[in-house]
Structure formats: C-alpha cells, structure tokens
Amino acid sequence: MDDCILKIENLSHWFSSNRVLHNVNLDVVRGQIIALVGPSGCGKSTLLRAIVGTHPPCAGKVMMCGGDGSVRVIDTPDRERGIVYQRYSLFPHLTAQENVAYGLMIDQTSIPNRLFGRKKWGPLRAQHMEEAAAMLERMQLGSALKKYPPELSGGMCQRVAIAQALIMRPSILLLDEPFGALDEATREELQRVLLTLYQENLVARKNDEPPPHTVLIVTHEINEAIYVSDRVIGLSQYWDWKEVGEKTAPGATIVYDRPAPVFAPNDERDFMVFREQKEEILHAVFDPEYCQSYTEYNQMAAGFSKGGNA
Numbered sequence: 078m079d080d081c082i083l084k085i086e087n088l089s090h091w092f093s094s095n096r097v098l099h100n101v102n103l104d105v106v107r108g109q110i111i112a113l114v115g116p117s118g119c120g121k122s123t124l125l126r127a128i129v130g131t132h133p134p135c136a137g138k139v140m141m142c143g144g145d146g147s148v149r150v151i152d153t154p155d156r157e158r159g160i161v162y163q164r165y166s167l168f169p170h171l172t173a174q175e176n177v178a179y180g181l182m183i184d185q186t187s188i189p190n191r192l193f194g195r196k197k198w199g200p201l202r203a204q205h206m207e208e209a210a211a212m213l214e215r216m217q218l219g220s221a222l223k224k225y226p227p228e229l230s231g232g233m234c235q236r237v238a239i240a241q242a243l244i245m246r247p248s249i250l251l252l253d254e255p256f257g258a259l260d261e262a263t264r265e266e267l268q269r270v271l272l273t274l275y276q277e278n279l280v281a282r283k284n285d286e287p288p289p290h291t292v293l294i295v296t297h298e299i300n301e302a303i304y305v306s307d308r309v310i311g312l313s314q315y316w317d318w319k320e321v322g323e324k325t326a327p328g329a330t331i332v333y334d335r336p337a338p339v340f341a342p343n344d345e346r347d348f349m350v351f352r353e354q355k356e357e358i359l360h361a362v363f364d365p366e367y368c369q370s371y372t373e374y375n376q377m378a379a380g381f382s383k384g385g386n387a
C-alpha cells in the first residue's frame with residue numbers, strides 16, 4: 078500500500094478468559110484522519126494501547142512503516158505515537174507553555190545536562206519555550222501561555238494536551254475520546270481544531286510535501302466521527318463469529334471501514350448530510366441483532382482498504 082504509516086496485522090487481545098479483540102487488521106495511510114467508533118467496552122482503548130505500545134497485543138502485531146519501505150514492530154511506546162486521553166494529562170505545577178515544552182526537554186536533554194551544562198541548556202530551553210509558544214498560538218491559546226492548568230477551562234486544557242502531543246511531531250496522533258468530558262460548544266470548538274489539521278495536510282499536499290498529520294481518534298459520538306474524519310472505522314463484537322468456526326464470542330473486530338465527507342473549519346454544519354452514513358454505522362457497528370458476515374466484510378474491505386481521501 079502506498080505511504081502506509083501504520084499497519085496492524087491479525088491483532089487479538091484477551092484478559093484471561095475475557096476475549097476482547099479478534100483478528101484486527103488495519104492499514105493507516107499518511108495524512109488520514111481516522112475516527113474509530115464502537116459499542117462501549119468493545120476494546121477501542123485496548124486497541125489504542127496496543128498501538129501506543131504500552132500494552133502489546135496477545136497475538137498479531139502493530140508495525141510502523143518508514144517512508145523507505147522499512148517496517149518496525151511496536152512493543153514499547155516512543156515519540157512516533159503521541160496520545161491524548163479524555164482526562165487531561167497536564168502537570169498542574171507547570172504553566173501551559175512549560176507543559177508543552179516539557180516533552181522536548183525530556184527528549185533532548187538529560188538531568189546532568191540540565192544541572193551542569195547550563196551554557197548549552199539555557200539557549201535550548203529558550204528554544205523549547207519558543208516552540209511551545211508557537212504551538213499554543215496555533216491552538217489559539219496565545220494569551221494563556223503563563224497560566225497554570227487549574228486556571229484554564231476544560232477545553233483549554235485539552236488544547237494544551239493536543240499541543241503537548243503535536244510538538245513532538247508524532248508520525249501518528251492518537252486521541253482516546255479526547256472531547257468526552259467537554260460541553261457541547263467546547264467540543265465543537267475542539268472539533269474545528271482537528272479540521273485545521275486536515276487543512277494543513279491539504280496545503281502540504283498542494284506543495285508536494287508529505288501531509289504532516291495522521292490522526293486516529295476514538296469517539297462514541299457518531300456525528301463527531303463523520304465530521305472530523307475522512308475515514309470512519311467501526312470496531313464491534315457484533316459479527317458472525319460462528320461462520321469462522323468459533324464456538325464462543327472471540328471479541329470485537331473491524332466490521333466497518335468507509336470514507337467520510339470532508340469539511341473545512343468554517344463550513345456550515347448540516348447533519349442531514351451525515352444521516353445516511355450515521356444510519357449505516359448504527360446498523361453495521363452498534364446493532365446486536367445484525368451480525369455481519371466476517372468473510373463478506375473482509376472481501377468488501379479489500380476494496381476500501383485505502384479508505385478516506387488520501
């Protein structure tokens with residue numbers, strides 16, 4: 078596949094007798110903004126943890142693909158995969174700017190270097206803080222650089238967390254229900270932030286550069302999934318596992334994978350546009366009565382394997 082950035086192959090996961098994920102296969106193309114939806118408890122966070130590398134799968138593998146055709150199996154976290162969770166992961170005793178600069182500091186310096194190499198450390202620190210300020214400006218938080226997390230609203234904290242992840246320039250940004258704790262208006266504001274990442278991808282493509290942002294966002298809001306992404310994936314335990322010779326439910330697998338319409342941040346929201354796809358997703362992913370044929374779905378998915386508009 079051209080410009081594949083992340084590859085998941087036959088991934089299965091279980092917690093003792095609780096089988097959670099079954100034979101998940103997924104190719105993520107550079108520049109895609111993918112939304113992952115699925116019934117509560119089906120294993121979305123488990124899949125994300127396997128991609129981050131904190132909890133490698135019981136079977137199968139997650140691989141990062143290099144532009145030169147190299148492939149590397151993931152079994153530990155590294156800066157190539159950034160993650161933002163629903164609960165703000167900020168240090169309360171650091172300002173917004175320091176929080177965003179923190180990852181660069183840890184990545185590029187050591188404690189002895191910071192304590193004893195002041196001549197070098199000083200200018201590097203200034204550079205990190207400058208980069209953090211620029212990133213926060215991009216998140217429209219230029220006026221909150223010196224504020225501490227308890228002084229920020231939930232939406233602002235989450236924007237700092239996204240800035241914290243983006244400043245590390247991850248190959249793929251993972252978001253696990255990042256807006257789940259926010260009110261509706263703030264949530265919409267943050268969704269528009271994601272749309273600006275898509276716009277940055279478009280500009281890069283126009284200039285013949287690789288798109289800088291590849292995103293996988295878990296959300297339980299189907300409208301949000303269709304709005305922010307260019308490809309929607311459905312993970313579900315509701316599929317015909319008897320068909321593949323299983324005697325008991327083996328866990329969730331990908332049962333839905335389709336392109337989604339693309340919006341610009343200032344586009345008028347017209348949820349009528351989403352209606353058909355929303356119905357389709359509710360049926361294919363969330364309906365326990367509808368157990369999709371695994372074989373048939375996989376044949377169909379081969380035709381959609383690129384997904385999105387990349």
Ligand SMILES: Nc1ncnc2c1ncn2[C@@H]1O[C@H](COP(=O)(O)OP(=O)(O)OP(=O)(O)O)[C@@H](O)[C@H]1O
Pocket residue numbers: 092095097115116117118119120121122123124297
């Ligand atoms: N550390 C763990 N030990 C045992 N079971 C676990 C562990 N983590 C998750 N599980 C189980 O795995 C299943 C999938 O959990 P997971 O959190 O991945 O689901 P999810 O799709 O993210 O759910 P939600 O939509 O509610 O966030 C659940 O049955 C959960 O109880």
Ligand SMILES: [Mg+2]
Pocket residue numbers: 121122123253
């Ligand atoms: Mg979860």
